[in-house]
Amino acid sequence: MAGRRGLDALGGPVSHAIFRLARIHRMLAGQLLRRIGLHPGQELVMMHLWELGPQRQTDLVRLLDSDAATMTRTVQRLEQAGFVRRRPSPTDKRATLVEPTAASHALRHEVEQVWTHLEDLSTAGFSTEERTAALHTLERLEHNLAQAAADSAHADTER
Template identity: 35%
Template sequence: MSETIGFLLNDAARLYRRGFNARVRDTGITALQWRLMIYLRRFEGIRQGPLAELIEVEPITLSRMVDRLEEAGLVERRADPTDRRAWLLHLTPRADELIAGMRPVTDALAEEATDGLSAAERDQLTGLVERVRANLSRRICQKEETAA
């Protein structure tokens, strides 16, 4: 019996998270917190609401995550100059150091996950998964627009 692409992607992501969490346990950072920080690196100064949507957690869950990362000195909230009720999220220099320090760990995990694949196959796999993600992202956005 062959597995569906959805099952395979989901199961691979689960195993990848497990491997990540095992490797970084001593840092106190979880895979979801890591994801939050990587998104913050990409979208520096984003508000909490849009970030919650990006990482697909409830706003209250994100708020608690940010609280923990703020207490750890990794994230800071800055007042939004255009809306005094809103906060803009920024990584601290300590977070930048942590991310840089964890790069060898994430690189080793990626290497393990793609063991036995040639460089061309790795590039092809990355491209194919990016296309699957783009396809799903477009369809989700279209459904949201239709529902609105």
């Protein structure tokens, strides 16, 4: 704990707490997802495909705020595991559609269970009001940072 306080004293205790929280959340999510044969991030691709149906790989990059190389590796791994298949788009010969396989639909319930379990672990001991307040605070932090990123990108284009 003393090491954490030392870093917090450098001027960013909230930012440091967010960093620590994100790191341990991702680590725990990874442990839970590995039990069902997935790596962190793959479940997000699958969730989008289950909800939206077949998607162009480029749209998955945009939806998940990823990069093309990472998405290519993720889709390849999901394809090797039998959870997605790629096929040419019938409307755009340059595009590839990624679609969930029948085998992946059995995985959907397991992914939902992992996310529910992770939510329960993350908010253990919280009252309903505390969960609502925590969600509101996190959404506000996200909004602030998204706005700052957009402002920064705008400033960069003006230079």
